[in-house]
Amino acid sequence: MTQKDPKLRVLPSPLLKQPNTSARVMRDVIYALLPATVAGVWLFGVGALLVLLGAIAGTIWGEYVFSPVAERKIRLGDSSALLTGLLLGLSLPPTLPIWMAVLGGLVAIGLGKIIWGGLGHNFFNPALVGRAFLLATFPAAMTNWNAPAGLATIYQSNLAWPFLQGNYDMITSATPLGLMKFQHHSTAFSNLIFGNTGGCLGETSALLLLLGGGYLLIRRAIDWRIPAGIFLSVIVFSGILWLINTKYPDPIFALSSGSLMLGAIYMATDPVTSPLTPRGAWIFASGIGFLIVLIRVFGGFPEGVMYAILLMNAVTPLLDRITQPRMFGTPKTNPLQPGKKS
């Protein structure tokens, strides 16, 4: 009888596991972004596709080059580099020279992730780090907006040689936020919803981005508190301003314009750079909403989503510390002065 026993493994319990894996969560976010991606290419043309592919090539290349050889397979297997590239690409203007997109991708992985110690250790959203780098280095190319020009378009600037061509054919069709900020001119709601406006290549269609967000909520791939908190606080703060003076954008416009949807649903929800605790998530989200309104209305840039998220990324460790859950069976303590009862 003894020799007929199967060879038993002693893997300690629990043996059961919920089916979601980190890799699947990343892949779900990628799937959720596909409709908006296709729409972006459809509206802005092949040039936009090239920018996207450039950014993705940059991040994957970065992950491959910067990872220890032994971990390459696992690190590429978790799809996080692909997701970073996609998010970065979607937040770039479709007219961007492709080499810049590739460079942005490399920086996103290198400065945004690897130097912190890899996935899970970074403080800032890597895609936004890449974008912030590009905006700081190439401000002109990064604000070269174009109205949707149709599928067959490749922008001349797309094909610019690295560091050689300084002048871009400025097409300057302003974004809805730019129009609002500098000319106090509002864009039709239907254009905002369907994405028929100038802007970054994946952020113009609020509707498709929301649709993907719904999918993510069903799959429980993101923390619903973060987009909900951002939307709420944007509505509240921009609503207050709008009630004071209607020259400020109304809440609906504030919600459906710029990179708010992309940022709120896909970037701020990056688990690594958002708080661990539910209470932390609420504070994080309302902070982002508040900063977005603040920067858009009073700052020098028409758009503030990127800085708002990066700033709140920076306070995430603090939020985590002060929102530690109260241990079962212990009295409430004041989070700012642990040990003291409030």
Added chain:
Amino acid sequence: MLANTFLHEFQHGVHPPEHKDYTAALPTQRMPFMGQYILPLNQNLGAPPQPVVSVGDRVLRGQPIAEPKAFFSSTLHSPVTGWIRAIGKRRLAEGDFQEAIEIEADPYATQRLDPQPRPDWRKMSRDELANEVKRAGIVGLGGAALPAHVKYVLREGVKIKTIIANGAECEPYLTNDHRIMLERPQAVLQGLEILQTLLEAEQCLIGVELNKADAIAELQRHIKPDQSIKVVPLRVKYPQGDSKMLIKSLLGIEVPKGVRSADLGIIMNNVGTLAAIADWFEQGLPYIDRRITVSGPGVKQPANLLVPLGTPVREVLRLCGGLREDTKEVIVGGPMMGIPIASLDAPIIKISAGVLAFTDKEAARPQEYPCIRCGRCVEACPYFLNPSKLARLAKARLFEEMKNAGVGECVECGSCTYACPSGIPIVQLIRSARADISRKKGKSS
């Protein structure tokens, strides 16, 4: 009333698939007696009882073979009529060797155990109650193996308000508590009545998860009008059967850290423990037969069985048609907190609630990714700890910091590991860190 019961429900927790339908509808069968029984002495928390028999002795089913020498201990009885064959080290489920008594059953004995006349329990004092339960060899069958009588010795001035019967059975696959409530509701209620009378408790509550509606109905049907016993349906959620969580769900009371629930006037017992108490006080039957669930995708014929203590897992599985070829892992207990065994020779002991066999499909080791700080473990932990932090500290062997982070409160329920999408073995890391801490303590003192 339902809404009211859910009002206090404990927060967090997880919803693993239940898989109880393999065995929920199968009546418990008595396992036939066979050859060899291995009875480890240490089947309870605290001090193991000491053997009172020697090799070669003839023993009767139900006769004490080891007697407690300390308060935190419990009697061990022979599960069969036969001969003591050996007293020495035997390998247990955990994989280590421990003192055990080996008994060979007499193939010609009837192995019948007739009810004994018992003194009227209504006339007993609390001390007698505790003593009797100790003599009966009853330990907390819910998993902790705390000798049951320890809870009935109350601190000065404590008045018992509530006695809780734990029939939550929140571990997936297991149905042995379900079957006992269904098949022996009177014994469960009787056990409650004995405790309630002798401990002078105001009320009794039986907490049962809603996936056992038939057991709830059966218990309710048998409650006599003069009994102040209430059956409370609970939502299906893991770990509903954890004692502090069940108290929270039933009474809305958060037992403070470091406080015994008995000091708050609450006593909790597993439904199996209660039935065992009834058996002893009514018929003089000591605790020698364990109700187990044999289940899981690796078992050919899942079953609920009543087996004598000391039966090797191998024999239990043989009775159930054996293991499927592709079985990879056998667990004693539930899939969330049970113990994987390396050898099928390990015996069933007092707290073994089940034997589960898994194939690779259900129990594959997940690919481990870095922690992505998603917070799912935080939202799973019923004790409101930060498991991701505990895992990180355990990996770095920062044991002092783990203590500050509340590792002492962790009940090792495994909800965090279940929830983690990165496949980080959080509770496993916590367990081995704890083992390291206690080993260090042992060395320095």
